[in-house]
Amino acid sequence: MSTTILLLTLIFPLVGTLINGFWGKHLSKKVSGTIATLAIAASFVTSCLFFAYIQDGEPVKVVLFEWMKFNYFSIDFGFYFDQLAALWLMFITGIGTLIHLYSTSYMSHDENFSKFFTYLNFFVFFMLILVTGSNLAMMFIGWEGVGLCSYLLIGFWYKNQDYNNAAKKAFIMNRIGDLGFLVGIFVTGYLFHTLDFIELKEQSFLAPTLGIATMAFFIAATGKSAQLPLYTWLPDAMAGPTPVSALIHAATMVTAGIFMITRLNFLFDLTPDVQHIIAIIGAVTSLVAATIALVQNDIKKVLAYSTVSQLGLMFLALGLGAYEVAVFHVITHAFFKACLFLGSGSVIHAVGGEQDMRHMGGLKKHMKITYATFFISTLAISGFPPLSGFFSKDEILLTAFHHNTVLWVVASLASILTAFYMFRLLFLTFSNKFRGTEEQEHHLHESPSAMTMPLIILAVLAAVGGLISIPGSSWLNEFLKPVIKNSATLHHHELGTTEYLLMGLAVVGALIGLMVAYFKYIKNKQVPVNDNNVSGLQKLFANKYYLDEIYMLIIVNPLNFFGSFFKKQIDGLINGVVLSFGRVPSELSYQGKKAQNGNIGLYLFAFVIGVCGLLYYLFMCY
Amino acid sequence: MENVLQQIGIDQYIYLAILLFCIGAFGILYRRNAIVMFMSIEIMLNAANLLLVAFSTYHEDANGQVFVFFTMAVAAAEVAIGLAILVAIYRNIGSIDIDKLKKLKG
Numbered sequence: 001m002s003t004t005i006l007l008l009t010l011i012f013p014l015v016g017t018l019i020n021g022f023w024g025k026h027l028s029k030k031v032s033g034t035i036a037t038l039a040i041a042a043s044f045v046t047s048c049l050f051f052a053y054i055q056d057g058e059p060v061k062v063v064l065f066e067w068m069k070f071n072y073f074s075i076d077f078g079f080y081f082d083q084l085a086a087l088w089l090m091f092i093t094g095i096g097t098l099i100h101l102y103s104t105s106y107m108s109h110d111e112n113f114s115k116f117f118t119y120l121n122f123f124v125f126f127m128l129i130l131v132t133g134s135n136l137a138m139m140f141i142g143w144e145g146v147g148l149c150s151y152l153l154i155g156f157w158y159k160n161q162d163y164n165n166a167a168k169k170a171f172i173m174n175r176i177g178d179l180g181f182l183v184g185i186f187v188t189g190y191l192f193h194t195l196d197f198i199e200l201k202e203q204s205f206l207a208p209t210l211g212i213a214t215m216a217f218f219i220a221a222t223g224k225s226a227q228l229p230l231y232t233w234l235p236d237a238m239a240g241p242t243p244v245s246a247l248i249h250a251a252t253m254v255t256a257g258i259f260m261i262t263r264l265n266f267l268f269d270l271t272p273d274v275q276h277i278i279a280i281i282g283a284v285t286s287l288v289a290a291t292i293a294l295v296q297n298d299i300k301k302v303l304a305y306s307t308v309s310q311l312g313l314m315f316l317a318l319g320l321g322a323y324e325v326a327v328f329h330v331i332t333h334a335f336f337k338a339c340l341f342l343g344s345g346s347v348i349h350a351v352g353g354e355q356d357m358r359h360m361g362g363l364k365k366h367m368k369i370t371y372a373t374f375f376i377s378t379l380a381i382s383g384f385p386p387l388s389g390f391f392s393k394d395e396i397l398l399t400a401f402h403h404n405t406v407l408w409v410v411a412s413l414a415s416i417l418t419a420f421y422m423f424r425l426l427f428l429t430f431s432n433k434f435r436g437t438e439e440q441e442h443h444l445h446e447s448p449s450a451m452t453m454p455l456i457i458l459a460v461l462a463a464v465g466g467l468i469s470i471p472g473s474s475w476l477n478e479f480l481k482p483v484i485k486n487s488a489t490l491h492h493h494e495l496g497t498t499e500y501l502l503m504g505l506a507v508v509g510a511l512i513g514l515m516v517a518y519f520k521y522i523k524n525k526q527v528p529v530n531d532n533n534v535s536g537l538q539k540l541f542a543n544k545y546y547l548d549e550i551y552m553l554i555i556v557n558p559l560n561f562f563g564s565f566f567k568k569q570i571d572g573l574i575n576g577v578v579l580s581f582g583r584v585p586s587e588l589s590y591q592g593k594k595a596q597n598g599n600i601g602l603y604l605f606a607f608v609i610g611v612c613g614l615l616y617y618l619f620m621c622y
Numbered sequence: 623m624e625n626v627l628q629q630i631g632i633d634q635y636i637y638l639a640i641l642l643f644c645i646g647a648f649g650i651l652y653r654r655n656a657i658v659m660f661m662s663i664e665i666m667l668n669a670a671n672l673l674l675v676a677f678s679t680y681h682e683d684a685n686g687q688v689f690v691f692f693t694m695a696v697a698a699a700e701v702a703i704g705l706a707i708l709v710a711i712y713r714n715i716g717s718i719d720i721d722k723l724k725k726l727k728g
Contacts, residue, residue, distance in 0.1 A: 598723070598724035605651055
């Protein structure tokens with residue numbers, strides 16, 4: 001496989017960034033959007049070529065140059081294209097193209113149109129570096145880059161201070177995780193004297209401090225992939241434009257943590273304790289986020305918490321060592337969640353920027369395509385067979401069941417809740433009568449084809465995406481075999497009675513969620529009340545377990561206190577000391593100034609005395 | 623030509639020059655009249671000239687005497703300018719007492 005083609009995959013988005021970044025203001029919106037979309041589409045074509053090649057070809061490693069050299073190891077500036085990277089390349093560029101296409105219409109009224117596409121292309125570029133980097137340092141470049149683009153895009157509508165705060169929150173939360181990544185890199189480099197993935201895979205062994213490295217990597221993943229305790233940035237990140245939420249905060253960037261752990265599966269396999277922590281955190285996150293999603297009224301917030309919850313399920317699978325299952329769910333989740341987000345964008349577009357579901361309803365009549373695609377994706381995420389979400393979620397549940405019943409119960413509960421809140425979202429938005437203003441009702445319309453086309457494609461993918469890994473004969477598991485070191489432990493479940501029973505249970509659970517939502521919101525036509533009027537458990541959920549308030553109390557406020565303390569007390573002290581040094585020469589010169597009294601006689605006297613003194617010194621001392 | 627220094631030793635010239643220089647220096651320090659101070663400066667200058675001439679003869683080297691001629695020419699020019707300044711000062715403040723020239727201070 002020609003390395004040029006592989007590198008072109010990376011270069012296309014960069015070229016798009018540069019064109020839109022430097023000349024975007026001089027281009028018309030149409031040209032600007034087309035260039036950006038074409039850049040990603042071109043990347044998608046080369047990704048497809050590579051994907052076809054890798055089916056029975058060898059992974060390709062491309063080293064451009066030696067980046068850093070230390071006395072006992074060096075870091076290459078290189079890329080590694082293997083099966084895992086191929087999967088990510090496919091769906092980043094594929095979904096990326098669809099979302100770019102969607103954005104050309106969704107953002108068409110925005111004044112900073114070309115800036116938006118600059119950032120979006122730049123994001124794809126960094127994401128591709130992240131998944132194709134040949135070592136941890138290269139991955140870190142992408143890791144930081146996508147964080148930056150995420151920050152820029154969350155705060156894209158920078159005139160709203162709340163959005164800026166959300167952007168800053170995302171950035172700072174991610175920085176905490178990034179520190180973990182750095183610690184992980186240092187420990188790995190120290191232990192194995194290499195950061196290269198291939199070499200690490202061959203050379204890694206169980207060192208006593210390896211647990212620190214894997215734990216640090218996991219902390220990095222909790223930051224980027226929005227897990228407890230660092231997930232709070234993701235719901236706030238919905239401040240960004242909806243295509244951004246779909247691309248970055250649902251389909252691609254937030255899966256970076258899962259990608260990284262899968263990439264380093266050989267390290268994590270050596271530290272089972274850390275794996276347990278990952279599984280527990282994943283399961284707990286998935287349940288916590290699902291409960292919060294139950295009572296959210298902002299359509300995008302529900303989807304955001306749903307994303308956190310689904311990511312939690314993926315981490316559960318990772319923690320149980322079922323890397324290929326997690327990857328499977330990443331892919332199916334990318335399809336249906338991108339479709340849901342884009343669908344919600346279409347809805348928001350139709351009702352004129354309204355995001356509160358209590359002011360929606362009855363959109364079924366006006367937006368048939370959006371409704372149909374949304375419905376399919378909702379079925380998929382809820383886990384109804386034979387849609388994609390059923391297969392991937394079911395495999396996670398099966399894996400959990402085989403390892404630990406408690407984790408299985410937690411995950412099952414989370415997926416039942418998923419069915420409930422997703423249908424709640426669907427019914428509140430699309431069923432019954434419209435609850436907004438009359439002006440909005442007149443305005444209701446189906447979105448243009450540039451927006452519905454991606455929706456249809458994604459809905460089809462969400463429906464059939466599960467076929468890549470049907471239980472029993474899984475193409476995906478075979479495909480990923482070379483990537484996962486302990487492929488002997490791959491989870492080939494014998495499809496016995498227990499398994500079918502579990503599948504049935506999962507479907508029944510999803511049905512229960514559906515029915516409850518149906519009776520509550522269609523039969524009884526309930527509309528959620530204001531957050532201030534709820535009580536008990538609901539209040540706890542509505543306030544997101546008070547996690548933001550707790551962080552405020554134990555982290556932000558003490559920091560602010562110390563900040564003001566140091567500013568007032570310590571800063572004053574240091575300032576005084578420094579200024580007093582300055583005052584000494586000033587005082588001396590003030591006194592010395594008095595000698596300059598303008599009396600020429602005195603000057604002459606001093607002059608003569610001085611000359612005499614000098615002469616005395618010269619004659620007597622030499 | 624017979625050397626004049628054989629009649630009066632070089633020591634005497636040095637003593638005279640030191641005496642003249644000290645008179646000039648003390649004149650500067652004690653008198654407040656600008657013209658007198660000016661004269662004192664000239665006396666010091668001439669003390670230096672005297673030494674130059676004396677040593678020039680002592681070393682039988684004409685260079686010193688050439689210097690003196692230059693010095694005298696320059697001193698003449700300096701006197702012309704100095705006196706002009708004094709006249710200007712007198713016209714401005716009606717006095718040439720240097721204690722009254724105190725405006726140049728820090």
